[in-house]
Amino acid sequence: MAEIREIDVAAVTDQIRDMCIHANYHLSEDMCDQLERAEAAESSALGKQILGQLQENLSIAGRGNVPICQDTGMATIFLDIGQNVHFTGGSLEDAVNEGVRQGYQEGYLRKSIVGDPLLRVNTNDNTPAVVHYSIVPGSNVSITVAPKGFGSENKSRLFMLTPADGEEGVIDAVLQTVQAAGPNACPPMVIGVGIGGNFEKCAEMAKRALTLDTRGHSGLPHIRKLEEEILSKINETGIGPAGLGGSTTAYSIRILTYATHIAGLPVAVNICCHVNRHETRVL
Numbered sequence: 001m002a003e004i005r006e007i008d009v010a011a012v013t014d015q016i017r018d019m020c021i022h023a024n025y026h027l028s029e030d031m032c033d034q035l036e037r038a039e040a041a042e043s044s045a046l047g048k049q050i051l052g053q054l055q056e057n058l059s060i061a062g063r064g065n066v067p068i069c070q071d072t073g074m075a076t077i078f079l080d081i082g083q084n085v086h087f088t089g090g091s092l093e094d095a096v097n098e099g100v101r102q103g104y105q106e107g108y109l110r111k112s113i114v115g116d117p118l119l120r121v122n123t124n125d126n127t128p129a130v131v132h133y134s135i136v137p138g139s140n141v142s143i144t145v146a147p148k149g150f151g152s153e154n155k156s157r158l159f160m161l162t163p164a165d166g167e168e169g170v171i172d173a174v175l176q177t178v179q180a181a182g183p184n185a186c187p188p189m190v191i192g193v194g195i196g197g198n199f200e201k202c203a204e205m206a207k208r209a210l211t212l213d214t215r216g217h218s219g220l221p222h223i224r225k226l227e228e229e230i231l232s233k234i235n236e237t238g239i240g241p242a243g244l245g246g247s248t249t250a251y252s253i254r255i256l257t258y259a260t261h262i263a264g265l266p267v268a269v270n271i272c273c274h275v276n277r278h279e280t281r282v283l
Contacts, residue, residue: 002084005139007283009087009095012143015281016099019145020075021107023279024067027058030214031190031276034251038188038241047246051188054241054274068275072109073147075100075129078208082138093131101125112150132204141283144211152189152273155181158203161265167226170195170267174230175237177269178250183243186273190214191234191253194268196260205256206270211278214252227253241274 027035035058039051061068077096089095104111104126111126136142157180159173174193181189192212194205217224231253240246251274260266 004086006086006088008089009092013095013099017102019279020103023145023277024072024109026062034214038248042246042248044246046244047241050241071149073149076146076148077129077131078144080134080136080142082140083135084139096131097127100127100129144280146211146278152185152271155185156270159267163265173267174269178234181271185271188248188274189250190272190276191250192270193255195257197258202266202268206268209254209256210272212254223255227255
């Protein structure tokens with residue numbers, strides 16, 4: 001029988017506090033690479049200039065320890081918890097929210113969360129976070145923090161397609177979403193897509209897809225081909241950096257899939273802006 005590893009929830013709070021600050025101040029390595037590659041490859045002179053300005057903005061944020069963007073997002077947390085882990089010291093979800101609270105207060109990050117979607121009273125500490133839990137083999141806890149702004153979140157969509165819609169239906173769904181978003185999602189975009197499962201499963205997959213390395217591709221050959229085809233079609237729209245025209249409308253599209261019902265083909269498209277903030281650490 002595997003030995004049980006105990007982790008005090010205070011360690012989770014500490015990591016999430018630091019990750020909320022770091023992810024809002026510093027772009028991940030994959031996204032820095034994407035920006036550099038995009039500037040080198042961009043065909044439009046104006047688009048190339050905008051991509052250079054975005055990199056300058058990132059440099060200023062990093063040097064000055066200030067947020068990359070004024071919309072420091074709703075904190076989305078993915079916790080992949082080893083089944084041999086036992087948490088001590090209190091409620092895990094309370095610890096997660098305490099980490100978000102401390103991070104947004106100590107990092108002077110904008111508090112954007114209202115406690116009720118209709119009454120609209122600000123919670124003043126950016127909690128509660130949206131937390132996704134998965135139980136996985138092992139004795140480690142992987143924590144991914146993804147502060148997601150709503151300029152791009154508001155442009156995301158979910159489609160309940162039929163099996164007859166097939167691959168072309170998936171492509172059309174993604175292109176419809178991108179074209180409707182236009183400049184309002186702060187392109188160049190990163191696109192996360194979930195295909196399969198049910199109504200909520202495909203949306204969660206689309207969100208998680210945004211936290212994958214944007215330089216990578218699906219390990220499934222037919223899905224990798226689909227990623228490459230859709231990305232090419234997106235960049236042919238000419239929306240370009242900041243929506244002002246060019247060959248770089250999106251850096252990357254990552255697709256996750258899951259089994260689904262014989263009568264359905266759920267597709268979720270989660271758009272993220274040009275910074276696509278995310279960070280992962282392992283306890």
